[in-house]
Amino acid sequence: MTLTITDTVMTSDQSAHTARHAPSGRWEVSWLPGQILDRNTAITAMILADTTAEQDLHEGHRLWPHIQGWAAELGLTGHDAVARMSQPPGGIRSPQKQDGERTDPEAAE
Numbered sequence: 001m002t003l004t005i006t007d008t009v010m011t012s013d014q015s016a017h018t019a020r021h022a023p024s025g026r027w028e029v030s031w032l033p034g035q036i037l038d039r040n041t042a043i044t045a046m047i048l049a050d051t052t053a054e055q056d057l058h059e060g061h062r063l064w065p066h067i068q069g070w071a072a073e074l075g076l077t078g079h080d081a082v083a084r085m086s087q088p089p090g091g092i093r094s095p096q097k098q099d100g101e102r103t104d105p106e107a108a109e
Contacts, residue, residue, distance in 0.1 A: 001050050003043075010046045015053035017089050019046050030089035032074070044073050049085050057082055 002013045010019035019029040019042040027042035031049055048070045057067055064078060071081035
């Protein structure tokens with residue numbers, strides 16, 4: 001599990017969800033469409049996405065208390081956060097690659 005965090009983008013090697021720095025100076029996270037977050041809260045959201053991406057998390061799982069705690073920081077329950085993250089990313093275009101080419105072929109529209 002690796003999060004890559006730059007000044008403008010946050011990505012995960014486990015999840016397709018991303019966060020990006022918005023023109024307003026705040027952050028947008030793909031699994032929380034319409035919500036504007038500060039940098040620390042966006043990091044929390046990306047930790048949740050990264051942690052839950054490859055695992056079947058449920059109340060009995062050893063990570064569940066952490067999932068609940070991180071979700072609470074976002075004003076969500078653990079169940080609500082896991083359900084939202086299980087949806088495909090939407091609303092945020094994929095970040096640009098180093099060479100200026102988009103990582104999302106549909107973003108070239």
